[in-house]
Amino acid sequence: MDDQILIIDDDDLLPPQERQAGWKVMIVDDEPEVHRITKITLSKFEFDNKPIDFLHAYSAAEAKALLATTPDVALLLLDVVMEADHAGLEVVKFVRDELQNKMVRIVLRTGQPGQAPEDDVVTNYDINDYKDKTELTSQKLRTLLRASLRSYRDIRTLESNRQGLEKVIEASKGIFEQRALRQFVEGAQTQLSALLNLEESQIYDVKHLAYEVRDQVLEPLLSDEPVLRLSEAPAILRHAMSKETNVYDGNQMVLYCQNARHHLLFHIETTRPLNQMDTGLLSLFTENIIVALENIRLNEVIGDNQREIIYRIGELVETRSKESGLHVKRVALYTELFCQLLGMNEERCELIKRASPLHDIGKVGIPDAILHKPGKLTPEEWEIMKTHAQLGQDMLSGSDLALFQIGATIAGSHHEKWNGSGYPRGLSGDAIPLEGRIVALADVFDALGSDRCYKQAWPLDRVLELIEAERGQHFDPQLVTLMLANLDKFLDIREQHKDIYVGEH
Template sequence: MMGDFLFSDEPEEAINEIELGTWKVLIVDDEPEVHAVTKLALSDFEFQNKRLEFISAYSGAEAKELVKEHPDAAIVLLDVVMETDDAGLQVAKFIREEAKNNHIRIILRTGQPGQAPERQVIINYDINDYKSKTELTAQKLFTVIMSSLRSYRDIISIEQSREGLEKIIIASRDIFSAHSIEHFIEGVMQQLTSLLGIADQAMYATTLVAQNPEAQNNKKLIVCSGTGDFEKSEGKELDEVLQAEQLSACHQALNEKSIIYKDNYLFAYCSSEYNHNSMLFISGIPKDLTDTQRHLIKIFSQNVQLAFENVQLQSEIEATQQELVYRLSEAVEQRSTETGNHVKRVAHICHILAQGYGLSKHDADLVRLASPLHDLGKVGIPDAVLNKPAKLDAQEWEVMKTHTDKGYTILKDSPHEIVSAGAIIAKEHHEKWDGSGYPQGLSGNAINVFGRIVALADVYDALRHKRCYKEPWTLQNVVDEINAQKGTHFEPKLVEVFNEKLDELEAVLNRFPD
């Protein structure tokens, strides 16, 4: 009879269990009859539309391996005495201390209570229940499994909420730290994939789009950014981009100011403090989202609009700063024979060199923003010296050299990062790698890397363009000169980057001609 039971599982029932989903129960006991009776007593058990999946181990050593293989097991029915008198207790200790599994519910079952007194075991081991095999009837087994599964379900729910909250915090941090609209949607997609486990494509549309003032005034949703099929839809009205079914779901979410779920996509209305309508579209989402995932999406969508407005404000501030720096620098350059586009070219050249050199994105952006201030000190140089069409004499040259200190004096002691970087650049962009430059005669790494980068960018652009005292040099002559100055005027590594990035540098010159 027992043998008939052990081999009586029908394939159809197994398939149904997989379809319903299962709760994993580890049975750890050295007596095969215990396994069979347990399975029989719980054969019709069901909790939250999920059946039990039994996994058997017949020794403590085997149990430890199964615990590692099935970290998602909900319950372990654990015998105390197996290959040793305390084998089960050692498994319980292993689960909590080595496997670090605090979720699984450990129910200790023993046929020899005297070997492991209940009070002592409960105190010394992190188990959840203690039962004598003689008292564990079918009904009591049903009761202990049901109560243990409820505890396990609640623990998992709390853990998922904790993980979800952590992901939301990380998502908010990463998205709010974005400094460009281009990176914004990338951050949204990355975090949504983390929250949901999968997401094919996303699209973000808003009425807050500066490049389309007419649409903004009419409160029309404009695609701001997107991935996949929406990648090329930026700037278009949402009505032109969506299919009829999608558009209907979008309008429903907009009217209800809510999240509308469809088979494999959703539209989430994003709230705003400034009365701007925005919509987040995500496709490729799992069909059976959990309540936790839906709650996380709700929280996420509430933060997306704030993040977008933060990114746009940040971009506007940076654009304003850059515009002011350019205009200030151009005003200075207009006093000399250099053109206003010189500072723009130098800025972009510095950015390319900084990236090739290996500076962080932050530092590469910083040298781009600050480099236009490199010749600010020329505002204090007399016109007769600044615009002399011939070579400067010794006295005039000493006057010209003071522009580095003058620029530094104007910019130093600023609490703002761009201005502070500009002060360093103004002072050090005429220093040379071998120490023969001015004003301090610094050499090697004693020269700030921003100064070293601007030095090369400034010379390259100056040689490639006409000045009142010279004609523009050919590209080959400039390349030969810069390579000849490798290790003397310029840092060797920067010269190597210059050679590698030459095509990109020449493209900058073509983009901003005199």
């Protein structure tokens, strides 16, 4: 056996999963003895309770290859003269210029200072220290490592915070783009998962639930979890509710968000404890979530006001026609159901539903003598009555609001017929806007089944017989098929919103 010292590191005896990851220090030197002595000297060294993980390269070429695949090297102890007189300096240029790695600390160690004068090297190369090998005693080497690793740690912390703030900004942008509560919650959960996966604070297998608080009951959003009574909820949720603030507890957290309309809790469980940077970024993100939630509330208030105004306008038109205002609500609900059956997204369904009560707004321009006539209209009167479709479209056209734009389309096309015999433009088939085709069937279905000043409600079987007969003539065949296949849903709407004939008998 030779006289070389055999060093057994305690960490080498631990199972791989229990060994703590250390600071990566790369020794680049063509003398094996330098590697051996450096490792022996620093074998028990720790900084911030983390050991050293040594990487070894014996030439500039080896160092470049290893550095290209190991971006998280903290310190590079680099010899200048190896396979060439300035091999070490080429490694410095490679790291800083090609790899664009500005964080790794680089200390040049040379036994031939005349080959690379200190002033020239420090001036022309992005290094952090320059040492003659003869001056690096054991104590000075430890001091050098502490200073270098402290600098690297602080730079990485600043970089992680910068990345975290960028993620908060990007995540907040995604949240602020949402206009409906469901999309808001989906977006918040997605962005929270992205935000927690920072390079320095990876959190894998993030599990999160979102709840809306209603009268001491927690209703899960976007999941099939059962409703929770607050008194039976996990302690961390009750704590957040009692303190009305975020709660961070080990590997769990609850984000608390409340405004005048919505009261939300985001419960997140991770596989490791949250660190200070995680909680700081999450607190900042929560502030943005609350602002975004307030935007959702304001959008909902605007939507509620728009819906109320539209219904009132529709009711005004129907009242002028001596028909119940519930007609417009039923047509709106039938329209929404059609949109859902056609697979439209929630936002589109809601927009068309809101616009549908405007379908007959042009009737405000029809003389009362014609509008209220109990008997059959003369050909001349019928021509005047038909103008209400174009009048309605003209009244709503030119608005920047999507609601009125769709309303204009519906008003101007809901009397067109699939076979081209409708009015005002005689459009046929798919040339008729889909919104108009939907409201056409919804309007006729409700009108036939309701009392009007000029008729009594038809029985259901007669209504269905006519609709089937008009498949491909008056009505879009696909819509007729959808209605008949889901008739119970349409009848439920009619039953829930029944009205009483208010005309003269």
